[in-house]
Amino acid sequence: MADIEIYDTTLRDGSQGEGVAFSVSDKLRVAERLDAFGVHYIEGGWPGSNPRDIEFFERAKQKTFRRARLAAFGSTRRKDVRVDQDEQVRLLLEAATPVVTIYGKTWLLHVLQVLQTTPDENLAMIEDTVRHLKAHGKFVVYDAEHAFDGCKDDREYAFATWQAAERGGADVVTLCDTNGGSLPHEIAEITRYAGGGLGGRIGIHTHDDIGLGVANALAALDAGATHVQGTLNGYGERTGNCNLTSVMPILEFKCRKRSVPAGSLATLKELSQFLDETANIRPNPRLPWVGAAAFSHKGGTHVNAVQKALTSYEHIDPALIGNTRHVLISDLAGRSNIVMKARELGFDITSQTPELREMLDRIKALEHQGYEFESADGSLALLIRRVLIQTGPPFVVDAYHVSMRREGETSVCEATVKVDVGEECAHTVADGDGPVNALDAALRAALVKFYPQLERVRLTDYKVRIIDSTSGTAARTRVLIETSDGASEWGTVGVNENIIEASLQALVDSLEYALVKDRVACLQ
């Protein structure tokens, strides 16, 4: 049995986050992944708030979850209405989930000004609704909204609302720091107060408004709560919910408390990436534990020390959460960075290799122009290779022309390229959805005659960043391209005032790297 129950609300509270939007099939896929990962509860949505969530619960009826229990979220009945005549409560039952979670009011400010009802009617709304759901065989989680603000305002009334839920038969009473403004010592004190008076399981639900979402959840778990609600990657309204992607590894590796099954955390980074991809959120490289930068080293002294003793600047082995160590290239770093990076890329060089100086100089000069090699390992490998071996590139783009025309509804986008490969020249044309797409197609059409292995190579991501954003469209553009040949992936970079030119540079690097990558190390 777990010491701490994990209650995931990514699909409900998480979807309130800015830029987060899940389709019904996204939601079903996320629920499957959460179940496989091993959380205890999956809050799927609020059937009373939108038709998409009703459809989700309808389709979820066909699914069998291995471990997790699905929860439908809603609120207590409306004021002055019989609970069995409340439409929203009826929709909650129709979702046909084993668990129903309802929120109710703790704070008199809300009872009087938002609900515009009496303190006693609020207590009745809570107790009635929980009892009604219990009578229908549900496992009931009661979310005490504004539990901490309400308790700071009126301790006795707050406690009375939690007691009303318990009298109704609630299985868990969850204290919610809805506005996210409480401090850990307040959370701990009020959790102890609630736990001392109530008989059942206490849960905690926090938000990150002041930057303490995770710390506040931990404070409650230290003070006796054994059920924690949050979202993956900390998605959620405003600054986000308590980030379960941090809470779960802290419980396991720092507090030695059991929550998810042993071994699950080794797939935590994968789960976090899957969520960002599904929600189409730009991954935060600085996300604790799972971010791409969480185990990156930039400062020269750190890199040097990590070479000597891995634990010297790492609080944990990144493999335990499925993450990896990275060394960043930058002018802050010493030679150690380049040497470690070059070895990561397959070059057998040491800090004594004489060409190191020239590599550093070229990197610094390009970084000064706006290039960034931190996620462009393909371009970096080509740079290192060009310094170490003096052979020319496998192909050269001699000329290109891109043209887009729209008249009324008709729109045409076409690209031509002239490419030299050794003594031969290919001149090709292609159209596309946009200028870069057309150029990519024309370039591949030219090269695939000479290098049939490029058939397997596909662009997987294309990112554009304006570098000097204050000068509007005349600013410099940095393009990062990610490419895959099925077996491995690499990133390449291009920088120019003209987005087409920057894209072409990154495209050329991506294809050149595809042609030389299996030979980078052995050719030096």
Added chain:
Amino acid sequence: MADIEIYDTTLRDGSQGEGVAFSVSDKLRVAERLDAFGVHYIEGGWPGSNPRDIEFFERAKQKTFRRARLAAFGSTRRKDVRVDQDEQVRLLLEAATPVVTIYGKTWLLHVLQVLQTTPDENLAMIEDTVRHLKAHGKFVVYDAEHAFDGCKDDREYAFATWQAAERGGADVVTLCDTNGGSLPHEIAEITRYAGGGLGGRIGIHTHDDIGLGVANALAALDAGATHVQGTLNGYGERTGNCNLTSVMPILEFKCRKRSVPAGSLATLKELSQFLDETANIRPNPRLPWVGAAAFSHKGGTHVNAVQKALTSYEHIDPALIGNTRHVLISDLAGRSNIVMKARELGFDITSQTPELREMLDRIKALEHQGYEFESADGSLALLIRRVLIQTGPPFVVDAYHVSMRREGETSVCEATVKVDVGEECAHTVADGDGPVNALDAALRAALVKFYPQLERVRLTDYKVRIIDSTSGTAARTRVLIETSDGASEWGTVGVNENIIEASLQALVDSLEYALVKDRVACLQ
């Protein structure tokens, strides 16, 4: 006098963050802003690590700071070298700052494996270096690297290193959780242990590796530390340093402790934005306190409640840190969101306005295609206006042609547009640095004849996001443009498979909004 001293290391430890790079003049501008804001110490760099930091301190000698004291950062002397013959220590003195901060080793693992010296020589390195700096009249901050990991490993030796600093005359002994893996209760316990044995001021320096950077700093301040080190926006290596942008308002508004001057925090959001702009970091909308989303409301029930009582879903008045309330447009939200947003934009509508339904439907359909109105208030206002008033747009782009050609070194980028304004048609041509820039120039050339007020209108930012990033360059592109006429700013959006077409949509909206914006409300 302040209860808590704020020590900002954005320019040194912060610049180790992925993607963060400051030029020397950036650093000088940041230091000026930090001084105006009222932090107590500004750590400007490490003269021993790179020539840029030496230049920074050279140029900083001409500056007078009003309140802050400038600190140069470095390390203790090397092993087996006399302190007055250590090059790095010499550079520290040459920086000519009132404060010098040096770090030294607490953890035996580092002493033995990284420094490869003896425990006694390490103590001598600390004491000698501090004493030497004090003899040159410096205020000395001693940063005890890995203070917590070292102390957990060997309490007596850790304490001996801190004592060595104090014997040398250190003014502050700062305990550093260098690897960022400690828990608040460990931080509190070890801070009390250090404070109980040492006589002087205790500082705290934490990192956010497990998501507790801010909580750990607060735990130390609760346990007796009175000096806190961190960075603005939490910049820093890996997942970042302790975020001062959260710590400062927590101290003032939640803990009621004085740190920066009264009133400074009302410019906190501005300071945070300034930093992101200077470092060219994409602002994190979810940053606690100062993020663009920190006071945004998306869920329909929240929006409804906020209309009834402002404090109901806000832990603090956003104006106290210079932030503002936003209402997001999304299909989760009810009519309340649109009404609040429309009023924010100057339309006098209520939840009873019959056209509300059509606005919601149009917004949902466009959001489904990938549009995002959360930062495109100009496009949203035009959408609302188009529903409310049935007049045609002030101009229509009838046709365009963009062409880019490179042969060898010669490159040409040219755009033509045909624009209808009422009965007249303008046909113009312009060149530019890239296709969007050329198109923007041609469009303005056409319109400025009819609308001379567009002379004042300038694009201030241009952002590109690939929406379905898994399909490479054929994916859909969302372009967000920000525009200013000197008096106000607005955002517009365009979505298309073709980046040029998406850019043109956003450009057209930006100019159309410029022409109608002062009339949006009165024209309905």
